[in-house]
Amino acid sequence: MTKCLDPVILNLWHPIGAIAEAVPGGVQDTVLLEERLSFALNADGEPVVWRSRPDVQGPDRVPAADRLPARSTYGYVWTSLGSPPAELFPIPEYEEPDRRKLNAATFGVNVSAPRAIENFLDMGHFPYVHTDILGVEPHTEVKEYDVEISVDRDEILATRCRFFQPMASTASDGGADVDYVYRVPHPYCSVLYKSSPVDEARRDVIAVFLQPVDQEHVRAHMLLCVLDEDNEDKVIKRFQQTIFGQDKPILENQVPKRLPLDPRAETPIRADKSAIAYRRWLSQKGITYGVIPVAA
Amino acid sequence: MITLYDYELSGNCYKLRLLMSFLGIDYKTVPVDFYPGREHKSEWFLKLNPLGQLPVIEDDGLILRDAQAILVYLAARYDPSRSWYPLDNPALLGEVSQWLAFADGITSTSSAARLHDGLFYDFDIDAARAGAHRLFRILDEHLWFGEQQGRNWICSASHPTIADIACFPYIILSEEGGIPRQDYPAIRRWCDRVKRIKGFTVMSGVFPAGPGKIAA
Incomplete structure (x- = not known):
């Protein structure tokens, strides 16, 4: 390569x-x-x-x-190996002093960075891959949600996402309908906001920052920035590692490993709206690394 | 109550969770931040196990390390059917011990490859993968000949033993170390049989068996 x-x-x-x-x-x-x-x-x-x-x-x-x-x-x-912008994308919640900020783990994964971002954006797999934690049958429906590509901020924003989760975080004490917002502010990074079980007005922040080792391997860094006053760091990390460990074989078995950007290459369903926007956004940026670009 | 010092993504810890689930034993878990925290090398943990390895259990004041040793202890003490560790059958006990040692070989090859790829351990990845393939080939043949004789499990018994539990985790997780199992059909069938044992439980990276085929 x-x-x-x-x-x-x-x-x-x-x-x-x-x-x-x-x-x-x-x-x-x-x-x-x-x-x-x-x-x-x-x-x-x-x-x-x-x-x-x-x-x-x-x-x-x-x-x-x-x-x-x-x-x-x-x-x-x-x-950066080139000339990076002055600033990195903002995560204002990171400055809030009462949040727990942890690297849940850095894992090596045999997958392209864009495939890993798409999996992070997908809610449809929750009941099947994260059974009894982030989803459970028969609550399998991905309800209608909104996606926009924000021109000002140059990022993808998926809002009004809702999903029934048996155990949304370490601070949960039972199943609940959980609200999600997803941001993709960087081609290989995504930030997720989900309802906090301890404060209705605020959201937990979970981000995945992918380090592209090559086109088909990443180091996935997982940032937790959550509200949880009770659990030890290692318990909070363990929860997120459990989730990621469930995704890993799914990610590593995707074929082709690089993300095809041609809209006809793979058949999306309605629940894949955010993935469709993500692929379009990568195409608009002219990205060729870790993807299969649309044939000219 | 039994205390298990546990890391979710550890196949060796999973061996014990599996056996305790098969036996229906209650236990409590003390999470150990194996990665990235390296808590298994911390002072408090080295007092429990000077080797700095998971898993460890504590039961009635007994502290025991080493997944295979703990399987022996738990099955000998808590399995009233005496089938998982067949204390009354010397020949079978010998076979079980033989395959427990084989399971250690799977750990030092297949698990090492997984640690290299996923957690960046500085191991010789080619040697680890080649070593795992050598063991998988031996086990696949053993299981294939067993199937011809009507034997479903690793040892010569009509029921699974702790040898099956000891070999299972780092075989089912082998792809995370870049070790595919396409060439080992008898191993794949055996994995499905293990997943269908009553009380089977998963860990991260292991999925339950699909719905069984209805006999034609």
Whole structure:
């Protein structure tokens, strides 16, 4: 496979690791878009990212010219192989002090990033894949919901999503109709808002940030930003890992691994409205990496 | 009550959840943040198991580590039918022990491949996958010949034993380590039989058997 030539993807910020799991001074190696990268936190706790090379063993020895753009946002180190925008997409809820903010896990998944985003957007699989947690038969209907591509914010927004969930989160004490809002503010990242069982006026935030290792492999970073005063961190993480572990074999068995953007390639149903918008949005952006573009 | 120190995505922990579900035993769970927290290497956990490995159980003051050892203990103590660990049948006990050791081999190959792909463990992935295929080939032949003789399970008995439980998780999860099972039809049929044992329970990444075929 050739390395990434897609300028849109090259110029994005991409997540490469959780700050919480970085050891100060310790160098971690990873792969982004088929390039080997190393990253570490310097003495000030700021992330330093560079293309891996044997003669550079620590963040303080990286020549300035060899450093890649780096930022620490939402608990992760982000970098770019091109010229990234000044800002990353906003998640205002992340600043709210009473939220629990955790990296549920970073998992390697044998799937393209767009396929993983589509699965994240899909409610139809809840009763079958996340049985007794995010769904249960016979409550299988995906009710009508709204999707828009916001031109101002350059993101996809799915609203008015509702689903019956037996156990929507660790803070749940029984089944409930749960409201969802989905955002796709980045071709490989999605943010989900769902009713909080502890505060009717607010929503839990769960985001998936996909690090494209290559066109058919990702590292999936899962951010939790939730309201839960009772459960230990590990209990909240375990809940989300359980969900993700159920999705994993489904994701890894999708064929073709890259997401086909031709509307005739796969047959959607009404419940797939958000996926249709997502594919159209990727096409409009001219994205070629991790997808099968529409034939010219 | 039995306490299981548990990580949801661990196939070795799943072995114990499976047996306790088959036997209908109540237990409580202490979650251990194996990943990303590496809590199995924390000071408090190393006091329970100096090897820093899951699972561990505590029962009536007894602390026991190692999935296979715990299967032996739980079945010997809590299975009144004496079928899961057939204490009264020395030849069968020998077979069970033989396949428990084989299950350890599946862990060090198939589970290692899964840890490499999913959790970024620094293992030799080609060696892990090749090792798993070698074991799967041996088990597939063993099961195929068994089917010819009317035997449905790994050991020579008319019922499953803890050897079936010990081998099952890292076989059914093998695709997460890039180890497909297309070439092992007898293993696939055996997996379906395990899934149809009364009391079977799933873990993340394992799905229940589809509806059975109605005999023509």
